Amino acid sequence: MANIKDVAERAGVSVATVSRVLNGHSPVAETRDRVLAAVHELGYRPNNVARALRTARTGALGLIISDLTNPFFTELADAVEDAARSLGYSLVIGNAGERPEQQDDYIRTLLDRRIDGLLVSSAGTGSAMLREVVASGTPLVLLDRSVPGVDAPCVRADGRAALTELAGHLAALGRRRPAIIVAPAGTPTGDERLALFRTALARHDIPLPDERVGATPDLQPTGGRQVMRGFLDLPEPPDAVLATDNLMALGALDELRARGLRVPDDMALVVYDDVPWFAHTDPPLTAIAQPTRELGRAAVRTLLARIEGSPAESVLLPARLVPRRSCGEPAGG
Amino acid sequence: MANIKDVAERAGVSVATVSRVLNGHSPVAETRDRVLAAVHELGYRPNNVARALRTARTGALGLIISDLTNPFFTELADAVEDAARSLGYSLVIGNAGERPEQQDDYIRTLLDRRIDGLLVSSAGTGSAMLREVVASGTPLVLLDRSVPGVDAPCVRADGRAALTELAGHLAALGRRRPAIIVAPAGTPTGDERLALFRTALARHDIPLPDERVGATPDLQPTGGRQVMRGFLDLPEPPDAVLATDNLMALGALDELRARGLRVPDDMALVVYDDVPWFAHTDPPLTAIAQPTRELGRAAVRTLLARIEGSPAESVLLPARLVPRRSCGEPAGG
DNA sequence: CATCCTCGTGAAAACGATTACACCGACGAT
């Protein structure tokens, strides 16, 4: 593969001149044309590795995603990739598979590759490596999940308004015994959603007792199904369930179907994360939609700001309620 | 950030020695310990960019995926990522979004980054850039979609056995008027699935007339829905539909539901690609399952073989039929 | 005792770009 020296020779100039022409530094008509002609004839493409070594900028961003096969994160990754590309950056993706040690492994690798910045939607709360990243000076932005003790801006959705609206929605439809399926206790996201939902319900004098709070071991369908089973076996089962992750909702739906229960007649069901699928289920599920693509874009923007040294701040975008038919017929039909 | 020179000074040796210790080239107990101690104390990590420049190996693979948000490709990407990581490679992902020009753009970028090898599940048939990749000497492996005129091994699933079995399955259940929803004509994958299905049906004396072959403009739910609408408006609608991509099946299901038709009573439905969702639909859909994760692994293995200079060949893994309830009750219940 | 390897080590040349610095010619001003 041709290198800059070959181009220089062919154009009869020095490598410095070639470099300058290519970077638009000192454009002079005549020499410029000769250089560009040589570039064209040789099919020369600058070696990004060498450039990165010299300039200390790789033009690559890292993205650690907690579970790529979870549709919410897929969309998030897609949005990040799109934003990165349109701003001239490549994206190195690492899938943590919800395993903290694999996440740490990956972060190490990415740092060794000298990526220009790192986006992390952290699996677990393991923050030792993340603190190391901050210490190393590599720009870091947290995505979707905040991590206590790590000094980095976090881009995520704020469920307060949506959950408040949901509480009203459920109350208006006469649901008095709501339940919630959450991620394992200690997960900031799960804890927060639970707290917000509870206070929102309280405003309508609807309690959310602990027996109707079900924690799953993981964010998978089986976990959701298990919790739903527990709910249905209660002496007084709930009449509405909020699953705080889309995969868990899927499992919950399975259990309802297996028992021949109907949504919304026998049980209202609401899903956190409005992945396209839930518009195609029967019935379509009422959902709390996070502005996924905007989150991705905002995260990249924030990261670039940090890379350029601006004092970047956390971003909180509002989630919103998307009422469908799974809680009962809304007023409008 | 500490570099190899700092380590050398601290350990009282030359940089060459440090390098050798770190790469396990000439291990000598005493010097070795001093070096490792220095490495540890300084928290030294080798700069991969410099290493890549010198060795002409980046340790990164590129993956161009035609549509990351399509669950089949998500799983494929996930499998590839997993395989790459476990073999010590990082993965730079590019999402072509089914746009050939964006794909070309990305391939260019990846070549500039001097990735060690490239995996492409090509959007469209634009092969000019792919031929350039081959010419440049960068190891290339095609994934899921073969591209005529490009001399590179292709890793994909073979639907012959599954489609043959499906034809028998449908025949046994008394379906006489099958239909198929395919990608736009000219797409190798779509054409092939159509041809295989047709000959498989022929063996049971079941014809597949052109009026029951519906092409969609894209691989999206709306396209599937549109085609299904056309089928249902035929004077003699089909009694079974095979959607050759999971997203199209989703749209087809929507149209059935909108018309109040029931699966499998009024219409049998089969989906190509057994993404987890279809086990959770009502009823669970009979599917043709491609060995997605194996495909990903095989693709990475094949690519590595090419990187190491072995004469790597195409891989064809059999897809299989997963009968569920969407074509009628199978014998076993 | 001389010679030949072997082994560990260091000095220095790559890898392919960017960029600080020096230089040189032309041109405008004095």
Place this chain on the structure above:
DNA sequence: ATCGTCGGTGTAATCGTTTTCACGAGGATG
């Protein structure tokens, strides 16, 4: 005519590694 300036260019240093080559010490061998 002389000097200063300025724009364009080339030379060479630099980024952080790996690796070739040469060297010197030491052990084995004759």
